[in-house]
Amino acid sequence: MKGKLLFLGLGLLGTALLIALALSWLQQGNVPSSGGEAGLPQPLNQLQTARQAYAVLQQWSSTWAEDAGPVTLSYSFQRDAQEAGGWSFQLYSPSRRRLANVLVTGSEVWMLREQASLYPQEILAPEDWPVDSDTILTTWWNEWGRTLWQRSHPQSMTLHLGRRAGLVTWQVSLLGKDGQILDFRELQAATGDFLTP
Incomplete structure (x- = not known):
């Protein structure tokens, strides 16, 4: 007993x-989430999406120039960061022929620099990038990122939205301690599909 x-x-x-x-x-x-895929590391999983940051930016940008719109936007994440950080936008005003570099963190907007534009810029309309940053990050993470993050031990990750040969793309770069590019992937902003190198 x-x-x-x-x-x-x-x-x-x-x-x-x-x-x-x-x-x-x-x-x-x-x-792991469904399908055996691990989620994004913290604080990346708490990052404000590019569209959320863009909504905050739109309210502010009309005070800078009525016709202002983003030319590029990017987010950089340091491996040892405790907080998600903010989105950097480069705005262009056709009527003023000026560029502004702006940082959006949460509901805060900071003008970092303003300068004359040497040539006309092509503004990224919201319909040019229907796939938001959270979807892009999750797709990249589940396909390549998780393995690369664990194996290559990058110092930082950069997510960038811009144009390449007329195509609007999201670009994900992993950088080493000395700034060398450890990996670069590009995804279509319209579909979220990877582009072949």
Whole structure:
């Protein structure tokens, strides 16, 4: 009888330990999502999307120039960062022929620099990039990023939206400690599909 109680007690203790470990793992966000794919590392999974930042920017940009629109936008993430950071936009005003470099973090907007544009720029309309940054990051992470992040130990990651040969693309770059490019991937902003190199 004592042996049965001891065996039952050890079984209950082992079950409780497994439940505690599973709950701890869930709280840290390390449990794979559906399909066996791991989620984005923190704080990337809390990043304001490009479209959310763009909505904040639109309110501010009309005070700078009524016809202002983004030419490029980008986000850089340092591996050891504790917070998600903000989006950098380069705005262009055709009527003023000026460029503005602007940082959007949450609901805050900061003008970093303003200068004359030497030539006309092509503005990125919202319909040029229907696939938002969160979808792009998740697609990249599940296809390449997770493995590269773990194997190559990059210092930083940059996500950039711009034009290449007339095509609007999202570009994901991983950089090493000395600034060398460890990996570069490009995805179509219209579909979220990878472009072949």
